[in-house]
Amino acid sequence: VASSLLLQAECRRVLAALPADMPVLVLKGSALAYWLYPKAYLRECSDIDLLLPTRSDAEQAAAGLDALGYAMHHQPDDLAHELLCRRVLANGMQVDLDIHWRLANAPVFATVFSFEELQAASIALPALDPTARGLGPVHAFIHACLHRAINVYTGIGDRLKWLYDLHLLAGRFGADDWKALGDLC
Secondary structure (H helix, E strand, O other): OHHHHHHHHHHHHHHHHOOOOOOOEEOHHHHHHHHOOOOHHHOOOOEEEEEOOOHHHHHHHHHHHHHHOOEEOOOOOOOOOEEEEEEEOOOOOEEEEEEEOOOOOOHHHHOOOOHHHHHHOOEEOOOOOOOOEEOOHHHHHHHHHHHHHHHHHOOOOOOHHHHHHHHHHHHHOOHHHHHHHHHHO
């Protein structure tokens, strides 16, 4: 619970620090915790994942978040689609912030959806923050599948929380969602 509250507070700080006109989507467990699970702390998260429209936006955000103590962990190469920023808290704990400009870091999946398409189908995450938005259910399901496939392929493997995300997402789908999923696939 304490870890969940810490990440929630950090996510709110980060979202508030971004330029008001910069569109952003909260990804993965950082978003699912606030609309898919009965209580946010039931979805363990180890970092905060954000999606911005372009690499330039991600770099601008990372530079601006330096004022909050987030430092870029390493400079990504041309094939990467995210920046890792890290903040070390006074107690020695660290908070990782992954700033993506593509939905998936694997080049084969990187351009599957445009930011505009994802934003148009996004949903509000008022339990996280009044301004927060996340992927809509169908895109969240596809993203969870892509994330899992990449992790299995790269040797990271599976985690129960990722499988449970898919279980919960599928459990909420109605006929229209399944049709939309099939059409997108």
